[in-house]
Amino acid sequence: MKIQEADAKGLLLAQGLPVPAWSVARSPAEARGAAESILATGADRVVIKAQVLVGGRGKAGGVKLAGSAGEAEAIAGQILGMSIKGITVRKVLVAAAADIVKEFYLSAVLDRAARQILLMGSAEGGVEIEQVAAERPEAIVTVHAHPHLGLLDWQARELAFRMGLGGHLKAAAGIAKGLVRTMLACDADLVEINPLAIVREAGPNGTTVERLVCLDAKVTLDDSALPRHPELEVLRDLDEEDPADVAARAAGISFIRLDGTIGCMVNGAGLAMTTMDLVKRAGGEPANFLDIGGGAKADKVTEAMRLILSDPKVNAILVNIFGGITRGDEVALGLIEARAQQVRDVPMVVRIVGTNAAEAAELLRAARFETAATLDEAAAIAVAASQAARA
Numbered sequence: 289m290k291i292q293e294a295d296a297k298g299l300l301l302a303q304g305l306p307v308p309a310w311s312v313a314r315s316p317a318e319a320r321g322a323a324e325s326i327l328a329t330g331a332d333r334v335v336i337k338a339q340v341l342v343g344g345r346g347k348a349g350g351v352k353l354a355g356s357a358g359e360a361e362a363i364a365g366q367i368l369g370m371s372i373k374g375i376t377v378r379k380v381l382v383a384a385a386a387d388i389v390k391e392f393y394l395s396a397v398l399d400r401a402a403r404q405i406l407l408m409g410s411a412e413g414g415v416e417i418e419q420v421a422a423e424r425p426e427a428i429v430t431v432h433a434h435p436h437l438g439l440l441d442w443q444a445r446e447l448a449f450r451m452g453l454g455g456h457l458k459a460a461a462g463i464a465k466g467l468v469r470t471m472l473a474c475d476a477d478l479v480e481i482n483p484l485a486i487v488r489e490a491g492p493n494g495t496t497v498e499r500l501v502c503l504d505a506k507v508t509l510d511d512s513a514l515p516r517h518p519e520l521e522v523l524r525d526l527d528e529e530d531p532a533d534v535a536a537r538a539a540g541i542s543f544i545r546l547d548g549t550i551g552c553m554v555n556g557a558g559l560a561m562t563t564m565d566l567v568k569r570a571g572g573e574p575a576n577f578l579d580i581g582g583g584a585k586a587d588k589v590t591e592a593m594r595l596i597l598s599d600p601k602v603n604a605i606l607v608n609i610f611g612g613i614t615r616g617d618e619v620a621l622g623l624i625e626a627r628a629q630q631v632r633d634v635p636m637v638v639r640i641v642g643t644n645a646a647e648a649a650e651l652l653r654a655a656r657f658e659t660a661a662t663l664d665e666a667a668a669i670a671v672a673a674s675q676a677a678r679a
């Protein structure tokens with residue numbers, strides 16, 4: 289689950305990391321109010337940032353500076369409602385504009401292969417890290433943190449030093465350790481600060497001081513761990529979720545949309561993967577991964593069918609059920625019900641084996657469904673139907 293920058297910053301702050309104060313505005317008037325309070329504290333400019341769950345907001349015109357409350361209101365008016373990579377901006381973050389001296393990159397990700405947390409740092413921050421990785425991989429330094437021990441002091445210092453943050457060693461090492469704590473505390477997959485910036489701030493008696501701060505934050509949480517974090521689940525931004533994902537979660541169906549044309553309804557994750565493999569081997573492309581789960585009843589089947597058909601690319605459907613706890617006749621009843629409600633007529637082939645397969649076959653025959661005895665046969669029929677629909 290992706291969360292907004294403002295919420296990600298809250299998680300970093302909770303781990304004691306240096307994040308400049310911010311507020312969130314949903315209208316130009318709110319942005320004006322926020323800017324007024326910030327400017328009243330002595331800041332000479334404010335930064336207004338689109339809150340959308342995609343990167344590259346800066347390049348897209350979603351990050352702008354304003355020198356007065358009126359300008360902040362006008363800029364918020366431009367950013368709110370604009371579309372960034374297809375997503376409409378509904379909120380902006382407002383903060384005192386940082387006087388940036390240099391931008392760095394620092395992130396922690398789950399390295400599944402190494403079974404550890406991987407930290408990546410670079411002195412080439414601000415820009416997209418994928419570009420740095422492609423053009424100058426030597427500009428990225430890495431270190432692994434043990435999931436139980438966390439990032440050790442010497443590792444944190446070495447990372448900071450190799451990133452060119454020798455002048456801010458203590459702060460940088462503290463931030464690196466904080467990223468790992470955030471990963472562990474939130475069961476995150478990714479915690480990314482880009483830019484981690486050296487900023488110039490007013491010091492005592494008219495002097496200026498330099499400080500290392502987290503200017504941007506991106507956190508991705510492990511969906512499977514969310515049940516243990518009700519306080520994080522509420523950060524889900526339903527405005528930006530695919531309605532199909534919201535519906536699937538509500539129904540308890542595992543659903544992942546893919547690029548192909550053949551909708552798949554299967555019980556069991558392993559069988560769903562196998563079904564997709566066989567569709568591909570038969571020359572087709574699956575439109576989705578869908579696992580209706582064990583013991584699915586007719587209403588779940590109906591909901592699954594609705595999800596599959598909500599994808600306009602789907603021009604054939606393959607239903608593959610291995611009845612164990614799930615009863616074949618329940619699924620057959622669900623399919624009959626689903627077809628009665630269906631708004632779009634798409635060819636469908638059904639393979640049901642296992643518990644109550646004979647009853648299922650009887651129901652499907654009476655309702656004139658096309659059935660297949662084996663998965664290979666079902667895949668071949670679905671692929672042929674999909675290709676015929678395209679022609």
Ligand code: GDP
Pocket residue numbers: 335337342343344345346347351384385386387388391413414415482483503504
């Ligand atoms: P992203 O483009 O979505 O990653 O958004 P960022 O928050 O990283 O902002 C993009 C860029 O805008 C940063 O790399 C900075 O160069 C610039 N920027 C962001 N905040 C400030 C700020 O407070 N002051 C100044 N001067 N520039 C900023």
Ligand code: MN
Pocket residue numbers: 414482483504
């Ligand atoms: Mn950024």
